[in-house]
Amino acid sequence: MSLNPQESIDILNLARSMEIVAIGQYMQHHYALDNLMFPTFAKAVKKIAISEMRHAEMLSERIRELGGIPIVAPAQNVDTNQEPMVVFATDADLERDTVFKYNEYIQKLSEIDHVSAQLLKKIIVEEEGHSQYFQDVVDHLTQLGPHYLAVQAGGTFDKTDYEKFIIG
Numbered sequence: 001m002s003l004n005p006q007e008s009i010d011i012l013n014l015a016r017s018m019e020i021v022a023i024g025q026y027m028q029h030h031y032a033l034d035n036l037m038f039p040t041f042a043k044a045v046k047k048i049a050i051s052e053m054r055h056a057e058m059l060s061e062r063i064r065e066l067g068g069i070p071i072v073a074p075a076q077n078v079d080t081n082q083e084p085m086v087v088f089a090t091d092a093d094l095e096r097d098t099v100f101k102y103n104e105y106i107q108k109l110s111e112i113d114h115v116s117a118q119l120l121k122k123i124i125v126e127e128e129g130h131s132q133y134f135q136d137v138v139d140h141l142t143q144l145g146p147h148y149l150a151v152q153a154g155g156t157f158d159k160t161d162y163e164k165f166i167i168g
Contacts (some may be wrong), residue, residue: 002066002113005148009068011105012059012116015123016073018041018098019056023049024078032082037153041084045091048130054076055123062119084149095131134159 002008026049034042060070079090102124109117140148 002116004112005066005068005079008109008113008116009063009066012063012066012119013068013071013163014075014119015102015105016056016059016063016070017073018101019052019059020072021074021076021078022052022094022098024074025094026091028054028078028080029087032080033084034123036084037080038084038149039154040140040152045087048133051126053121057125058123062116066113075093085138085141088134088141092131092138094133095127095134099127099131102127158161 014088026045030042030046033045063070079087079094081087081090087166102120106117106124109120
């Protein structure tokens with residue numbers, strides 16, 4: 001039971017709007033990565049998008065339990081960049097921001113609605129895993145550059161190719 005159902009609904013709808021951004025952005029990035037012939041990346045990003053869909057549905061159910069109407073509008077515009085480094089950096093930023101905001105929401109909800117606070121605590125664990133995946137990919141891309149991309153695309157990339165890439 002919430003001490004302030006409307007405040008709980010408002011907070012949960014803010015969280016839901018962030019999930020909707022993640023769904024759209026990750027599916028867009030999934031399509032881009034698939035088109036660029038990075039099937040491993042595309043599959044992983046799609047899997048994360050599906051996880052975000054589940055989060056949005058969980059939030060919707062709680063909002064409805066409280067007597068509210070789940071919103072369908074995204075919190076911000078979806079990034080449509082197709083360059084792998086930008087894709088993963090943008091997604092890592094989105095997940096870090098989500099974790100930061102969810103921690104704020106959990107604090108507020110802990111005072112008025114323990115059930116909703118527990119729901120966000122459950123979701124934030126997965127969000128932190130998503131954040132770590134995206135950051136790991138960014139780190140690999142930064143450290144290994146085109147070699148990492150070649151391997152992800154199923155190709156090979158030897159030292160002479162790398163030297164040509166770096167030296168020109």
